Amino acid sequence: MTIHEQMSQQQIAGLSIAYIKDGELQKAECFGLLEVGKTNRINTETIFNACSISKLVTSILVMKLVEQGIVDLDEDINQKLTSWKMPEHSYTQEKKVTLRHLLSHQAGIIDPKGSFSPLHSLWQRPSMVDLLKGTTPYCSIPIDSTFEAGQEFHYSDAGFCIVQLLIEDTIGSSFSTLMTDVIFRPLAMTNSFFSSAVPTANTASGHQKDGTLTAQRYPIYPYDAACGLWTTPSDLAKLLQEVIQALKGKGTLGLASIHELIRPQGCKEWMGLGVFLDGAGEQLEISSLGWGVGYQCMLVAYPHLGKGFVAMTNTDTGVHQMQGLLGEIYRSFIK
Structure with missing residues (x-):
């Protein structure tokens, strides 16, 4: 089926895709x-909610702060946190929780069930503390943390809330301003x-799996580092281009530590820093998925080969990305 036919069948309101080839934006659809x-x-x-693709962008910011000597990937996070502290336990005496653990979802944190939903009201934005x-x-x-860091993988929004707070405590500036x-x-x-102030003129409204609007046209997640990014595929393609250039020792940001971002971390060979990994060497694939109320998106790249794509929709299809239209786009891309 064509993309239009699949969108109709899956009741997807809108879709935007950006493709990278040879390290450059090839086309946008x-x-x-x-x-x-x-x-x-x-x-x-058109702007979409990127949901958890925010975590990759956050990790790139952290790597830049590491290069500047502002934070350390392997330092006890309580050394930098001032407004809140990670509770101490017998197992944290020997192995402290670090930014590396948080970015790779291996800090021993298990998010409480039903937590980290969209804002109920724009006037009641909770603080990180x-x-x-x-x-x-x-x-x-x-x-x-419920067990020793580095022992298990548990996907965690709370971990990235801690990353955000650590950055804000250290820099003394808001996370959004710094980004x-x-x-x-x-x-x-x-x-x-x-x-939280989403511009509405060219922002895609969120839709449910039956094709109807979400209760709030633009569901807001008040956890910027974890899932608060609003962006476009073409903008995220610029970030991917920067990663590709950084691997060659080039780029605007001077990300000398980019290899660390896409290196297997801790107990999982498929987990980098805020990004998932597959394959190795020249065929290394990095990916990040976003899935929230009213939106789904996917970012995939082969940074050593200089190619990738970003696809964003304003519909939560109710099934994993790989089972829907985004999965079809991925399979078509890697042929």
């Missing part, structure tokens, strides 16, 4: 609508931001 029942169509500057203390409806149990100054502005990612 757009399909469908910003919102069902309206006439405004998706274009290359309150979230981690377990005093908000978004996370009603205090965050803690704009260090990553978005230098790479000319002009349609990317972390903010």
Whole structure:
């Protein structure tokens, strides 16, 4: 089936894709609508919720701060945290929780069930400290490590909330401001931001699996580092281009430590720092998936080969990306 036919069958309102070849943006394709029942169509500057692709972008920011000597991947996080501390246990005496553990989801943290939902109200945005203390409806149990770091993989939004707080405590600036100054502005990612004030003119509204609008047109996640990014495939393609260039010792950001980002970490050979890995050598594949209320997206790249793609939709299909249209796009890409 064509993309249009698959979108119709899966009731996907809109889709935007950017392809990279030879380290450059090859083409961008757009399909469908910003919102069902309206006439405004998706274009290359249409903004989507990137959901957990935020974690990859956060990890790249952390690597830049590591290179600047501001943070250390292997230092006890409590050395930098000031407004909240990771609780101490007998097992943390020997092995401290580090940024490396947090970025690779191996910090011994298991997110409380039902936690980290979208904002109920824009006027009640919780603080990172309150979230981690377990005093908000978004996370009603205090965050803690339940076993020694580095022993198991547990995907964790809470871990990236700690990363955000550590950065803000260390720098003394908001995470969103720092991301704009260090990553978005230098790479000319002009349609990317972390903010609760989502511009509506060319932002894709979220849709449910039956094709209807989500209760809130633009569900907001108040956890910037974990899942708060709003962006476009073309902007994320610029970030991928930077990774590709950095592997050659080039690029705008000067990411000399990029090899560490895409190296297997800890107890899982398929986990890098904020990014999933498959294959090795020249055939190394890196990927990041985003799935939240009203949106699904996928980022895949073969950085040593200089190619990749980013696909974003404004519909939660109710099935894993690989079982739906995004999976078909992936399989077509790797042929």
